[in-house]
Amino acid sequence: xxxxxxxxxxxxxxxxxxxxxxxxxxxxQFCRRITSLTIHKTLxxxxxxKNLYDKKNxxxxxxxxxxxxxxxxxxxxxxxxxxxxxSTIFRWYSKKPGKYVGYSLSPFQVDxxxxxxxxxxxxxxxxxxxxxxxxxxxxxYQYIIAIESLIHANxxxxxxxxxxxxxxxxxxxxxxxxxxxxxxxSDDPDLVLLKKSWSLNRLRIQKQxxxxxxxxxxxxxxxxxxxxxxxxxxxxxLKRKKAILQFLLKVMPFNDIRFIVDAYLGGFALEELYRRxxxxxxxxxxxx
Ligand SMILES: C[S@@+](CC[C@H](N)C(=O)[O-])C[C@H]1O[C@@H](n2cnc3c(N)ncnc32)[C@H](O)[C@@H]1O
Numbered sequence: 505x506x507x508x509x510x511x512x513x514x515x516x517x518x519x520x521x522x523x524x525x526x527x528x529x530x531x532x533q534f535c536r537r538i539t540s541l542t543i544h545k546t547l548x549x550x551x552x553x554k555n556l557y558d559k560k561n562x563x564x565x566x567x568x569x570x571x572x573x574x575x576x577x578x579x580x581x582x583x584x585x586x587x588x589x590x591s592t593i594f595r596w597y598s599k600k601p602g603k604y605v606g607y608s609l610s611p612f613q614v615d616x617x618x619x620x621x622x623x624x625x626x627x628x629x630x631x632x633x634x635x636x637x638x639x640x641x642x643x644x645y646q647y648i649i650a651i652e653s654l655i656h657a658n659x660x661x662x663x664x665x666x667x668x669x670x671x672x673x674x675x676x677x678x679x680x681x682x683x684x685x686x687x688x689x690s691d692d693p694d695l696v697l698l699k700k701s702w703s704l705n706r707l708r709i710q711k712q713x714x715x716x717x718x719x720x721x722x723x724x725x726x727x728x729x730x731x732x733x734x735x736x737x738x739x740x741x742l743k744r745k746k747a748i749l750q751f752l753l754k755v756m757p758f759n760d761i762r763f764i765v766d767a768y769l770g771g772f773a774l775e776e777l778y779r780r781x782x783x784x785x786x787x788x789x790x791x792x
Pocket of ligand 1: 515516519541542543544585586587588589590591592607608609610613635636637638650651652653656657
């Protein structure tokens with residue numbers, strides 16, 4: 505097994521375990537098997553449009569932002585590279601029926617997304633595959649979306665090259681991700697914790713995404729910074745939450761639960777990096 509496939513396996517396990525946990529968390533929180541299909545950050549919604557979202561669907565906000573950036577015409581052909589439970593695809597489909605394909609490394613997510621598509625009666629329009637965005641892609645798309653998924657790319661240039669070759673001329677690649685403000689010290693404790701817990705090779709700076717666009721002759725047509733809308737706890741509260749999880753990690757005998765605790769610790773490390781203003785949440789649109 506090469507390094508890339510072992511990283512992909514770790515990412516698959518991370519999302520499989522996390523997704524299982526999320527389904528049960530949703531169930532207990534909202535008494536429904538799947539309430540929220542989103543598996544990305546829930547941002548603060550600007551006051552003017554806050555009334556469009558309730559507590560359960562605030563995760564849809566960034567899906568809507570990305571839709572507005574793409575501005576698809578009728579019956580768009582769309583690939584979601586790192587689709588989670590398919591939240592972006594289902595949201596877009598409800599507003600812009602078209603042909604949608606989603607890739608995820610997590611078998612659990614793909615299974616849930618397929619079931620959800622079947623439940624909605626749209627399986628022939630919204631299809632989900634257990635596939636890496638690094639694998640060859642035979643079909644061509646008008647829009648390729650990657651929300652919080654390219655952070656896991658082993659080789660960003662290669663991943664973007666692969667996705668761009670699957671774009672039709674004039675097509676758009678829209679990414680939203682956590683991007684470091686500057687290169688962080690490799691021994692930064694929050695970075696170390698984040699990388700370990702989320703099986704990340706590195707946390708890239710925004711310039712590296714721009715460089716990947718440039719190498720692949722993508723014209724940067726839009727760039728927006730949503731960092732100010734990222735929810736961040738106060739320092740004391742965050743430290744307390746981290747300390748509780750670190751304690752749990754030490755005493756918890758069950759591996760599955762330890763895994764979830766560790767993944768959440770990674771999330772808190774990222775939150776800490778946001779609090780320290782070391783990371784930004786950026787949307788970039790590149791046109792072929
Ligand atoms: C944080 S989740 C985001 C999911 C979804 N985009 C959303 O916003 O709800 C990251 C997703 O990226 C996927 N992912 C990571 N690396 C991938 C790869 N090499 N190929 C395909 N999917 C990948 C994971 O399986 C997971 O579904």
